[in-house]
Amino acid sequence: MLLLAPMDGLTHVAFRRLVAAYGPPDLFYTEMVSVRAVVFQPPERDPYLRHTETDRPLIAQLAGREPELFEEAVRRLEERFDFAGYDLNLGCTRGRARRQGWGAALMEEPELARKIAAAVRRATRKPLSAKLRSAPGHDLRRLLTLAEGLLAEGVDTLVLHPRAPEEGLKRPPRWEEIATLKRETGARVVGNGEILSPDDAIRMLETTGCDGVMIGRASLLRPWIFRDVRALLKGEPPPEPPDPLEPVEILARNLGFLPGEWREKRFILWLFWYLQNFPFGLYYFGQVQRTRGIPQKIALLKDLLTPERIPPYPVRIRQNR
Known part of the structure; x- marks a missing residue:
């Protein structure tokens, strides 16, 4: 099973449709959705919840810390949408989640995390997952207890x-903890972390015994990576990558599914990652960032990317955000 990782500000409907255009994963995830927003605002108007028939099946990833709000949010979503399931964000280490006590902060409060899971289960019979990080200090007993x-x-x-919250993305993930979690719990376990090529996805499946692979940052640079993993699973060579400008143009068209005030910001957020495919990508990004307007950015990118070609795997991430 292949899954697109939930990434704040990035796995919106426009990006998910871009991924689907090349070959979708088995499951898409929304970016992080606040249960408070779902409960206290009309969810039908929430851009974080927008989706189409193309970017499905879709899991809604929920963030917060009040069990009663999780339960009410899921009941509201069940009435208004047709998500394939729900995911509890217990792994995000970004500033917004950390400040609010969401995400990985809940790994320090296992009883509260358990109450949240129970509350969501009361509200739905659909599949329910939890996205975790390694426990602080890589304490395996704490991870297994949670x-x-x-x-x-x-x-x-x-x-x-399998990186601890305090590590961010600075240290290599400890894939052996994925294997331990699978072996000790017997549960369905999905591995995530440092999948930079189709070969990495196969290696994770083979070395950890996990049931699926979730891909995050590499899909931002190569939205067609799921297609390429599937080819390798079949024993076939991955297809040739597209022309470098093609994904840019597809995403730009898809931005029409987002509110007008979101479009340019979300476009530039994705370009920060995508342009790292190229040796001078960070220079290109600086040039594009100074250009106002999506049509003007695309015109500049056409000039910049015409001589470029997508390099071979593995993806090389030169800078994180």
Whole structure:
């Protein structure tokens, strides 16, 4: 099973449709959705929840810390949308989540995390997953205790990014913890972290025994990576990559599914990652960032990318955000 990782500010409907254009994963994820926003604002108007028939099946990733709000949010989503399931964000280390006590902060509060899982399970019978990080200090016993509590409350799938919250993306992920989580719990486990090529996805499946692979940053640079992993799983060579400008033009067209005030910002957020495919990509990004207007940015990118070609795997991430 292949899954597109939820990424704040990035896995919106426009990007998911770009991924689908090349070959979709088995499951798409929304970016992080605040349960408070769902409860206290009309969810039908929430841009974070926008989707189309193309970017499905779609899992809604939920963030917050009040069990009662999780339960009410899921009931509201069940009435108004047709998500394939729900995911509990227990792994995000970004500033907004950290300040609010969401995401990875909840790994320090296992009883609260367990209450959240129980609340969501009361509101839906659909598949329920939890996206985790390694426990602080890579304390395996704490990770397993949290996982067992979540499973006891009805979580079906555990998604593990095996870096500790304090590490960010600075150290290599410890894939052996994915194998331990699978072996010790017997649950459905999805691995995540440092999948930079189709070969990496196959290696994770083979070395950890996990049930699926979630791909994040590499899909920003290569939105067609899911297509390429599937080819390798079939024993076939990956197809040739597209012309470098093609994904830019597809995403630009898809931005029409987002509110007008979001479009240019989301476009530039993705370009920060995509342009890292090229040796002078960060220079290109600086040039594009100073250009106002999406049509003007595309015109500049046409000049910049005409001589470029997508390099071979693995993806090389030169800068994180």
